[in-house]
Amino acid sequence: MTLILTALLGRLPIGYLQLTHNPGRLMAALAGVAFANVLVFVQLGLAGSMLESVATPYRLFQPGLMMISASGAQTLSDASKIPRQWMIRALAHPDVEGGKEIYLGQAKWLSGQQTSSSIQFIALNPDAVDFVRHDLSTPLSGLALEDSALVDLRTRFIDMGVFENTSPDAAITFEMQNRQLRAVGSVTIGGGFGGDGVFLVSDQTFFRLFPQRSSAAPNHILLKIRPGANHDKVAGELAQLFPADTVRVRPITSAMAEEQRYQMTERPTGLIFAFGVGIGLLVGVVIAYQVLATDVADHIREYATFKAMGYRMNFFVSVILEEALILAAIGFWPGLAFSQLFYMALAHLTNIPIFMTSERAVAIFVGTVAACALSGLMAIRKLKAADPAELF
Amino acid sequence: MMDDAPIIIEGLDHTFGEGEAGKQVLFGIDLRVERGSLTVLMGPSGSGKTTLLTLMGCLRDVQAGSARLLGTELNGADEETQVLLRRRLGFVFQAHNLHESLNARQNVLMGLQVHGRGEPGRHHLAASHLLETLGLGARMDYLPANLSGGQKQRVAIARALVSNPEVIFADEPTAALDKTSGLAAVTLLRDLGRLRGTTTVMVTHDPRILELADSIVTLEDGAIVRNETLARAG
Incomplete structure (x- = not known):
């Protein structure tokens, strides 16, 4: 040496x-x-x-735009509710090909051993296959069945091994929010610092789980943009349609980056x-x-x-x-x-x-x-x- | 015609501290050291011999008077000039000051490395040759901790000599050595110096060394009280 x-x-x-x-x-x-x-x-x-x-929940969706209430725009999960009618207005833009509502809710899942996990529900229409990433398209369609769910295999505090091979033909029933839910598939998302796992359900199942929620007031609105259109430019033009203090329109990637920055610098x-x-x-x-x-x-x-x-x-x-x-x-x-x-x-x-x-x-x-x-x-x-x- | 003497000192004063707290330790020193000579500085403790040595060796700034070392005036010399001059000198300290982490050969190599990268093979050869000359051929890879006091001092002498310095300054080089080792070390310094034309200035209290000196300068209370030049045969 x-x-x-x-x-x-x-x-x-x-x-x-x-x-x-x-x-x-x-x-x-x-x-x-x-x-x-x-x-x-x-x-x-x-x-x-x-x-x-x-970042993981944002990655469930295809690149596009996301509308969120301006009063809770910092995070995906803490978003305030926004009027669905705004989606109708956004759809009038020539570069917007479609829109879907996202509903969010939080619930406890009690296991048999007296332990519980805090589950984040993300709900959207089972027809929204063009709005989620490709590998979720088919499982999402399966959510059209009443009270079905895609469960998170990485949910904390619960042994999720039994859910590994679930499918619409081999569903497993479990109870949450005093309702029987059927696991018809699985996703791998994992808990974060705000929850222990993420379950995907249809909007109709969501309203049965959370009866106080209204279909007219989603938490987010996803907008699908015409291929080739500039997402930032469309977002900027859409933002002009709404009062700045009511709604924010951003590309999903920007929303994710902003939330990461917010979590690191302000929380x-x-x-x-x-x-x-x-x-x-x-x-x-x-x-x-x-x-x-x-x-x-x-x-x-x-x-x-x-x-x-x-x-x-x-x-x-x-x-x-x-x-x-x-x-x-x-x-x-x-x-x-x-x-x-x-x-x-x-x-x-x-x-x-x-x-x-x-x-x-x-x-x-x-x-x-x-x-x-x-x-x-x-x-x-x-x-x-x-x-x-x-x-x- | 240029004066050949490597050290010429005229009217040199030196004071430690400033103002009322200042204490003058050297008073009007005049000294001339001839090339190739072995000059011994003697005197009681506090007489100023070590201060004079450090001033001649560019280790302190000259405050007043003139000190010419190897043709360069030290009064007012900047740091770079002093560094370059020091590279033409060799120092042997009372405590050998070898680097504890370096073996004997590496310590000697430090005396060559200061002049630049050079050719590593030649450097190694020069260091090894000098250590062999000093009787340390079998101890080259020893750390200082594994060498005796005399061996350490010989390594320190080798380190001072390896780059063929023009002047060697030595401070009590025999203080830590027994009679035989001490005399051998100084004889070695003198003989190698004569062989290479090296000038040696040495502070010592050791009367045995005087027999080997070409001139003996005695200081008392910061002034030279005697400067004897001794005639030597051979």
């Missing part, structure tokens, strides 16, 4: 030799960097999981995750700084000797950055491995969509390198104490 680093650096790898000279301190330093990495990975993993759970959970990431980075910087500053202090006479020999400041900077980069490069891997295990355990226990992405791993590696380099640059200030005149 020394030879390789010597060839790479064009000088003796003083930083590497210093670090490996004291294995105990090196291990402690690597454990510290790995720990900081785990902190950041966990926070970003949870944040990513939240964004994923926000407490997003801010907590951001705070956690900041704390993780701070812990990493402090640990790396402590290690590097101690190392500089321990070698102050040697550094002073090198100064007396004519070494310039950039040599010392390169030595300390070399140490910082070695700490980052080695400390990252155990952090990554522990985080991967943590993700797997968390996904298994909570069913939230938490998983490692290469983008996140690369970003955290770069962040680790940057944090360690920053610590190194801070530790360099200690070198001012290396006065060669004091050696005599």
Whole structure:
């Protein structure tokens, strides 16, 4: 390793030799960097999981436009009700080929073991096959049967294994909202931070489950746009038809991005995750700084000797950055491995969509390198104490 | 005609601290050190010999008077000038100041590396050759912790000599050594210096060293009170 680093650096790898000279301190330093990495990975993993759970319901639908009440436009699930008649007005636009209402409701599903799951119902007309993604077209048609539902196989707290092979011919009956529902198929969505699972039902089934709801007041309206038309442009033109403070019209992708941004920047959970990431980075910087500053202090006479020999400041900077980069490069891997295990355990226990992405791993590696380099640059200030005149 | 002496000092004063808290430690020092000579600075503690050594070695800024090192005036010399001058010098400290993480050969290589990447093979060869000359051929891969005091000091001497410095400054290089090792180390410095034309300036309290010196400069209370040049045979 020394030879390789010597060839790479064009000088003796003083930083590497210093670090490996004291294995105990090196291990402690690597454990510290790995720990900081785990902190950041966990926070970003949870944040990513939240964004994923926000995005999943939007991905049930084909690209198009979504109308939502302006008073509850931040999230899909908290949407206020809007008048269905607005859909009729939107349909008058030449680039709008069709529209369908979406109804949302929340209900508890009690299992036999006295546990319950909070289920988000998404209801739409079984004829709306052109509005949902292709793999849902056929199952959606099956919802035309009275009191049928597509159940979420990733629903938390309930063993969903028995529902895996359900179909209209092999339906399983269960009870919710004091009604018998028949599972005629399944979807894989998973719970998020606002619920434990998502069930799809027809609008007619929905009104039987939630009798207080009216078909005239859906939560969202999906609009199918003529192929080739510009979604943003059509959305802008439709928005002109309605008072700005009553309804918002956006492409579904924009609605999803806006909700993700809202969850991350305005909701407490997003801010907590951001705070956690900041704390993780701070812990990493402090640990790396402590290690590097101690190392500089321990070698102050040697550094002073090198100064007396004519070494310039950039040599010392390169030595300390070399140490910082070695700490980052080695400390990252155990952090990554522990985080991967943590993700797997968390996904298994909570069913939230938490998983490692290469983008996140690369970003955290770069962040680790940057944090360690920053610590190194801070530790360099200690070198001012290396006065060669004091050696005599 | 240019003066060949590597060190010429005229009217050098030095003060630590400022204002009323200031304490002058050197007073009007005049000194000339000839090329290839071994000059010993002597004097009681606090006489200013170490301060003089650090001023000559570009390790402190010259405040008043003139100090010419290898033809360059140090009074007013900027940092870059000082760094470049230091690269033409060698230092041997009382405490060897070897890097604990580097083995003997790597410590010596640091004396060459300061001059740039060079040719690694040649650097290795030069460091190994010098260590063998100093009787450390079998200890090249030893860390300082595994070397005796005398061996460490010889590694420090090798580090100072490996780049063929024009002047070597040594501060009590024998203080941590027994009689035999101490004399051997200074003899080595003197002989290698003569072989290469290197000038050596050494602070010492060790009377045994005086026998090897070409000139002995004695300081008291920040002033030179005696400057003897000794005639040497051979």
